[in-house]
Amino acid sequence: MKPRRVLAITRRIFAQFRHDRRTLALLFVVPLVILSLLYYLLRGGGGQPAVGVVNLDTGPLGAVVARQLESSSQVKASQLDLTTAQSRLRDDRLAGYIVLPTNFSSDVLQQGVLRPEVHLEGSQPAQSGAVLQALSQSLLAALGTLPSQPGLRPPRLDLRVTYLYGGPQLDTLDYFGGAFIGLVVFFLVFVITCVAFLRERSQGTLERLMASPLRRGEIVLGYMLGFTILALIQAAEVLLFSLYVIKVHNSGSVLLIFAFEALMALSAVNLGIFLSMFARTEFQAVQFIPLVVAPQLLLSGVIFPVSSEPTWLQAVSNVLPLTYVVDGLRDVMLKGADLSWAAIQLDAAVLGAFCLLMIVAAGATLRRRVA
């Protein structure tokens, strides 16, 4: 082993990186961006589910519990009246609300029973868990403020929980399943199309296609058909596996889920063609993966609900196409939404528009090639 030869290879690698600024940027900038996003997601005041507290208690204890909830670090609690709380829950602006009934204090003092009512949105197990946890901590803290009476047993908890959607049978997989169906289809199709189209360019066959009567539209459409058919087969496989083998919960129409996947696949194909324009090598094409994947994975609501993000990040989330896929698929699968829901119409419209935009962009990409 000769150090000179070893160093020759090392030095060559550095020389290559010097010529490939984009890879360098990826190496040093992207990790910071991802970590910063995580910072804002987890520490930036986001991450806590919004909770309404409806205090109807005629006694003193309700107010104490409500104050404890408001100061809880696990939830963003605010006192509301019952009708506001109900409508906000339906509008997805609350993860749940807690009602402290009129005889809340007297039940504790006379019967030794805590009877709060919890109404949860229910489609997000992690948020439901956080609400219940915050409530039990607040109850404990509230009881600690009572003057101790010797011989009095600590009160029993009689918790009544209702779910707007889903219910306690929903687990984390049910929540993530829907989102990941969209995610998997989107990214695999995007990567495959991008590399395939790049190869068309690098192996010189694109030049040959351009020197034939083929129209740009025909090339894009042909690619779209080919990869979309593949993607749809994949989407069907993923869907069937999710629903029937690992049994992800679904209360909506399977066809509607499939329609969302199809729109997603179509967008991904065209995004792939479009972005392949900006890569010279397959190596560079692969670099698009973290650029396209990381922000969407963090910001499209796959892991952290968009509603729990800081406001400025929500604005970013709202322009990411995957946000609408995740939202749509969850609405369908967890809430049983159908096309009559305004939320589903919005998701489908945004996706359709994104899809069209990508088709136009892919076509324009080819135009620039010929100049």
Added chain:
Amino acid sequence: MPAQEDHAAEVTGVVKSFGRQAALQGVSLRLRRGEVYGLLGPNGSGKTTLIRCLLGLVKPDAGSVRVLGRLMPDLDVLSRVGYMTQAAALYPDLTVLENLRFFAAINGADAHLTEALRFVDLEDRRDSVVATLSGGMRTRASLACAIVHRPELLLLDEPTVGVDPQLRRRLWDQFGEMAERGTTLLISSHVMDEAERCQRLGLIRFGRLLAEGTVEELKEQAGVEKLEDAFLQLSAGEP
């Protein structure tokens, strides 16, 4: 000499630059139907740009290009034109036959698959995946893809680069054969001895057509014995 000759392609005063790099500085040439025209010039002289202009892949800054009577760019006329790129541009993961079938289909022509395969002598390798072929076979397969739709005009960009002498001779025999059957061929090259097989030659350098004529005419014009000397002579005094 007929007053009105039928030209397969007419290039008139074409100027093209890429940024500050001038690729073509006013090139005019005419390809007669059924001739083998050799475009001779060193690397970077503008041969490929000229061919891409003929295909409508490059839009000239000035001047005009007519191919088979149609003003370029014109996508439809391209179905009557064959183009073989410098490197054998094929789908490496498809078989020879699958490649042929594809290029025939995008040109919208009836596929003459067997004919094309026989022409390049690849009938026995028709089901081989292109990636497994030798360099020479790939060149032949690429030629087959350029002629599978029986083009009237065939543009070959340095088809014999990296080809062994045996295959080179065979290819030139085939080019001659095609011309006899009425195909017009434009073949670019930087190898002088190949040029002897062309009916007419154009010498291109620094994006200008320096001289044009038969091999004999060019030698005479330069007053030398060998074509190579003629080329050096005729391009002398240029920047």
